Amino acid sequence: MATISDVARAAGVSPATVSRVFNGGRVTAERADRVRKAAADLGFSPNRVARSLRMQRASVIGLLIPDIENPFFTSLARGVEDVAQRTNLSVVLCNTDEDVEKERRYLDIAVAEQMAGVIVAAASRRRTDLSALAARGMPVVAVDRRPRAAEVDAVMVDNQHGGEDATAHLLERGYERVACITGPAGASTSEDRLAGYRAAMHEAGVPDDWTRAHTRHADFRVDGGHAAMRELLSLRTPPDAVFVANNLMTVGALKALRESGIEPPEFGILSFGDVPWASLVRPPLTTVQLPSYDLGASAAALLQDRLAGSGKPLQTVVLRTVLQPRESTEGPGAR
Amino acid sequence: MATISDVARAAGVSPATVSRVFNGGRVTAERADRVRKAAADLGFSPNRVARSLRMQRASVIGLLIPDIENPFFTSLARGVEDVAQRTNLSVVLCNTDEDVEKERRYLDIAVAEQMAGVIVAAASRRRTDLSALAARGMPVVAVDRRPRAAEVDAVMVDNQHGGEDATAHLLERGYERVACITGPAGASTSEDRLAGYRAAMHEAGVPDDWTRAHTRHADFRVDGGHAAMRELLSLRTPPDAVFVANNLMTVGALKALRESGIEPPEFGILSFGDVPWASLVRPPLTTVQLPSYDLGASAAALLQDRLAGSGKPLQTVVLRTVLQPRESTEGPGAR
DNA sequence: CGATTCTTTGAAATCCATTTCACGCGAAAG
DNA sequence: CTTTCGCGTGAAATGGATTTCAAAGAATCG
Numbered sequence: 001m002a003t004i005s006d007v008a009r010a011a012g013v014s015p016a017t018v019s020r021v022f023n024g025g026r027v028t029a030e031r032a033d034r035v036r037k038a039a040a041d042l043g044f045s046p047n048r049v050a051r052s053l054r055m056q057r058a059s060v061i062g063l064l065i066p067d068i069e070n071p072f073f074t075s076l077a078r079g080v081e082d083v084a085q086r087t088n089l090s091v092v093l094c095n096t097d098e099d100v101e102k103e104r105r106y107l108d109i110a111v112a113e114q115m116a117g118v119i120v121a122a123a124s125r126r127r128t129d130l131s132a133l134a135a136r137g138m139p140v141v142a143v144d145r146r147p148r149a150a151e152v153d154a155v156m157v158d159n160q161h162g163g164e165d166a167t168a169h170l171l172e173r174g175y176e177r178v179a180c181i182t183g184p185a186g187a188s189t190s191e192d193r194l195a196g197y198r199a200a201m202h203e204a205g206v207p208d209d210w211t212r213a214h215t216r217h218a219d220f221r222v223d224g225g226h227a228a229m230r231e232l233l234s235l236r237t238p239p240d241a242v243f244v245a246n247n248l249m250t251v252g253a254l255k256a257l258r259e260s261g262i263e264p265p266e267f268g269i270l271s272f273g274d275v276p277w278a279s280l281v282r283p284p285l286t287t288v289q290l291p292s293y294d295l296g297a298s299a300a301a302l303l304q305d306r307l308a309g310s311g312k313p314l315q316t317v318v319l320r321t322v323l324q325p326r327e328s329t330e331g332p333g334a335r
Numbered sequence: 336m337a338t339i340s341d342v343a344r345a346a347g348v349s350p351a352t353v354s355r356v357f358n359g360g361r362v363t364a365e366r367a368d369r370v371r372k373a374a375a376d377l378g379f380s381p382n383r384v385a386r387s388l389r390m391q392r393a394s395v396i397g398l399l400i401p402d403i404e405n406p407f408f409t410s411l412a413r414g415v416e417d418v419a420q421r422t423n424l425s426v427v428l429c430n431t432d433e434d435v436e437k438e439r440r441y442l443d444i445a446v447a448e449q450m451a452g453v454i455v456a457a458a459s460r461r462r463t464d465l466s467a468l469a470a471r472g473m474p475v476v477a478v479d480r481r482p483r484a485a486e487v488d489a490v491m492v493d494n495q496h497g498g499e500d501a502t503a504h505l506l507e508r509g510y511e512r513v514a515c516i517t518g519p520a521g522a523s524t525s526e527d528r529l530a531g532y533r534a535a536m537h538e539a540g541v542p543d544d545w546t547r548a549h550t551r552h553a554d555f556r557v558d559g560g561h562a563a564m565r566e567l568l569s570l571r572t573p574p575d576a577v578f579v580a581n582n583l584m585t586v587g588a589l590k591a592l593r594e595s596g597i598e599p600p601e602f603g604i605l606s607f608g609d610v611p612w613a614s615l616v617r618p619p620l621t622t623v624q625l626p627s628y629d630l631g632a633s634a635a636a637l638l639q640d641r642l643a644g645s646g647k648p649l650q651t652v653v654l655r656t657v658l659q660p661r662e663s664t665e666g667p668g669a670r
Numbered sequence: 671c672g673a674t675t676c677t678t679t680g681a682a683a684t685c686c687a688t689t690t691c692a693c694g695c696g697a698a699a700g
Numbered sequence: 701c702t703t704t705c706g707c708g709t710g711a712a713a714t715g716g717a718t719t720t721c722a723a724a725g726a727a728t729c730g
Contacts, residue, residue: 001446001471004687014710019688026708048447049387050686053715058384060448068412074404081430090444093428095416109425111336112383113395136336282617338716349680354718361678385716388685 002042010038022046052114060090061303062110064103064120067220068095070248072273072292073121076143079296080119087304089116098184098220100127111136117303119296122147124186139306143299146188153306154316155299159189159272162288162321163196166270167243169286169323171204173331175241175268178206179214181228181253182245190217193245193272214239218249225249229256240332241268247275250285265330283327291319337377345373357381387449395425396638397445399438399455402555403430405583407608407627408456411478414631415454422639424451433519433555435462446471452638454631457482459521474641478634481523488641489651490634494524494607497623497656498531501605502578504621504658506539508666510576510603513541514549516563516588517580525552528580528607549574553584560584564591575667576603582610585620600665618662626654 008015011034020027021035038044052058063080065073081091092115096103103123110118111132117139122128128147133140142154170178180197183190194215201211216231218224225244229252232239244250250271257267264283271287298317305312343350346369355362356370373379387393398415400408416426427450431438438458445453446467452474457463463482468475477489505513515532518525529550536546551566553559560579564587567574579585585606592602599618606622633652640647 003685015687016689016710016712017708020709023688025689028708031708045443045447047388047449047686048444049384049393049449050715051688052384053382053388053717054686054688056715069406069409071404071406074409077403078430090427090429090441092425094425095413106425108380109383112380114382114384339718340716350717351680351682351719352678355679358718360719363678366678382716385685386718388687389716389718391685 001047002039002044004044004046006042007035007039007044010042011035056114057116058114059088060092060113060115061300062092062094062106062115062118062120064094064096064106064118064122066096066098066103066121066123067248068093070220070246072247072290075292076121076296076299079293079298080300081296083297083300083304089304096123098123100124103128107133111138116307117141119143119299119303120147121145122187124184125188125191126186139303141299141303141306143295144189151314153302153314155295155302156316156318157189157290157295158318158320159192160196160199162272162290162323163193163243163245164200165196165321165323166272166288167197167200168203169325170241170243170268170270170329171200173268173329175329175332177210177214177237177239177241178268179216179232179239179242180211180245181216181218181225181232181242181249183218183220183249185217187220190220190245197243210237218252220246220249222248222252222255225252226256227252229253230260233257233260233262239267241270241329243270243272245272247271247273247287250275254281254285264328266332268329268332270329283330286326286329287324289322289324291321294319336382337374337379339379339381341377342370342374342379345377346370391449392451393449394423395427395448395450396635397427397429397441397450397453397455399429399431399441399453399457401431401433401438401456401458402583403428405555405581407582407625410627411456411631411634414628414633415635416631418632418635418639424639431458433458435459438463442468446473451642452476454478454634454638455482456480460523460526461521474638476634476638476641478630479524486649488637488649490630490637491651491653492524492625492630493653493655494527495531495534497607497625497658498528498578498580499535500531500656500658501607501623502532502535503538504660505576505578505603505605505664506535508603508664510664510667512545512549512572512574512576513603514551514567514574514577515546515580516551516553516560516567516577516584518553518555518584520552522555525555525580532578545572555581555583557583557587557590560587561591562587564588565594568592568595568597574602576605576664578605578607580607582606582608582622585610589616589620599663601667603664603667605664618665621661621664622659624657624659626656629654 004015004018008018013031017027018035021032063077067073077093084091094106100123119141121144125148130140130147134151140152142152146154146156167178182194198211216228218228244253271285273290274287275285339350339353343353348366352362353370356367398412402408412428419426429441435458454476456479460483465475465482469486475487477487481489517529533546551563553563579588606620608625609622610620
């Protein structure tokens with residue numbers, strides 16, 4: 001591998017000059033040409049490790065997401081990647097598995113690797129600790145999930161509004177006993193979607209007791225949704241519809257319904273977040289569509305702003321959801 | 336951020352000794368304790384950039400995959416990650432988008448970042464060039480797709496066998512005009528699966544002309560499968576079943592069937608590769624199950640072997656597929 | 671007890687790109 | 701004609717960990 005000194009020697013200049021040619025210093029045209037030619041001949045490309053060491057900053061950003069198998073996050077990752085690519089930043093994708101410990105390890109790596117910045121969908125609202133990064137002046141953007149301390153930029157979805165919308169839709173369609181399966185108690189997405197659900201139920205005059213008794217916390221995974229749905233179905237006053245707070249749990253819930261011989265839209269089911277190939281599932285699922293790609297793209301843009309040294313005050317961008325009604329919530333008497 | 340010298344000073348030893356404590360050199364127990372204590376006090380963790388520069392090798396491996404949104408590859412990625420984690424290697428996930436140019440950029444980065452090794456599902460059989468890595472002595476493992484030159488370790492699926500199996504299954508179930516939608520002409524996975532299909536058709540006595548006329552090449556994406564299926568349906572002698580060479584194209588093909596009012600299993604459809612939530616799709620899809628996770632895990636294990644300096648000759652591991660019959664291929668007269 | 675071998679240790683070299691600093695030259699200003 | 705000023709340039713310092721080398725000290729052997 002050719003080094004900067006090899007190029008310098010070949011071009012008859014000093015390494016400093018070579019560096020200037022590639023990093024926009026002032027060099028006379030004639031010399032610059034010689035350097036560029038020599039570099040091309042030798043197939044030189046600067047060693048990014050040495051550069052990172054000297055610059056105290058790598059041209060890599062970390063993206064920490066809790067579940068790489070969830071299409072929501074892969075789509076988000078694409079958004080980040082597409083934007084990052086434009087400024088020659090590479091993205092390191094880290095799968096935290098909703099595990100605070102694993103997440104902490106990755107955050108340590110981000111520091112030790114001197115990554116330029118981090119975009120993180122936090123595994124836990126209370127226990128994710130971003131202060132070490134902030135202390136080192138590393139820009140951080142929270143995405144999808146709000147971490148506790150508000151000392152970072154953030155890009156969020158309007159979860160409460162989305163949850164309210166979704167629940168109201170179910171009530172409008174004539175379902176009377178709408179249950180809710182939400183995520184882990186720690187996560188902001190769980191809480192906010194749940195809050196939306198509660199608000200809509202309250203608004204509709206359903207006693208808070210009932211609402212509380214028909215709420216389940218699960219883990220945002222398929223199996224969690226499955227178990228929660230089974231529990232709800234075995235209640236003395238089972239629901240006739242359910243608002244499920246994420247896509248994977250919806251898949252599990254749907255499976256539980258199938259197993260009990262219950263078919264939507266007789267039983268209403270609504271997913272927060274697109275279920276992949278939702279249109280192939282029978283019946284087609286009503287979903288709250290999330291701007292996953294834009295979430296990632298905005299977060300990356302925000303991070304780049306920070307890296308460029310913008311002194312703006314901290315920002316929180318909130319993106320709206322869109323309700324996409326399909327057959328799974330057509331109403332109890334629809335067929 | 337504390338450096339190794341800070342720790343050395345605090346412990347009253349030289350930086351060399353500190354390094355030895357953390358990297359298994361010989362140090363007296365008493366000194367080692369002092370060093371560890373000082374390191375803990377200062378919150379020291381070695382700067383990985385500096386280490387990489389000195390070692391001429393980062394503790395990062397690159398994983399290049401063509402489509403991060405395809406669950407097959409995310410599952411493969413998890414396999415890689417889980418194994419890599421065990422030896423403290425981090426994985427950088429790079430999405431090449433089936434684009435040779437983008438892939439080339441990532442390969443350059445792998446070199447410039449001095450990654451320890453690379454696992455790659457090549458975007459193209461002919462145009463992906465791994466020689467630069469090999470030249471620098473960087474271990475490479477090809478996964479899922481065989482690159483042209485056989486100078487690297489590889490972990491593959493027995494595509495031909497899987498394709499043959501699948502096609503034979505369709506014929507056995509009584510379908511008589513089995514078409515095939517395969518991937519891009521360049522890819523080894525496309526070619527091998529197609530070869531399996533052809534072999535089975537030939538075996539069954541179907542004229543090669545017919546087989547060729549009912550084969551379509553698409554791009555491994557949903558829309559490509561959709562378009563190919565529409566084309567097949569509009570033929571003068573339309574098929575009564577189709578073998579689709581990957582999961583996403585199956586989703587597209589299924590959509591096309593729906594649009595034409597055709598429902599399996601009257602029309603047989605079989606997917607090479609698990610369709611996510613396949614069990615929710617009505618009717619449940621017969622699939623050739625791929626060991627995606629194991630593919631990744633084996634590749635990572637192989638790479639680790641190389642990194643550890645094993646001098647074994649090049650290896651190619653081939654994993655078998657399993658046919659999972661479900662309702663979508665129950666036969667033309669099944670209902 | 672002297673000679674030899676092992677072990678432990680720190681100083682210094684190394685990895686490679688960037689950046690500061692000072693020097694020299696030529697042009698513009700006085 | 702002298703003095704500034706500016707610009708282009710290279711030598712050298714820098715970033716932080718690893719590793720080689722040589723020296724000092726400890727242990728073993730005859």
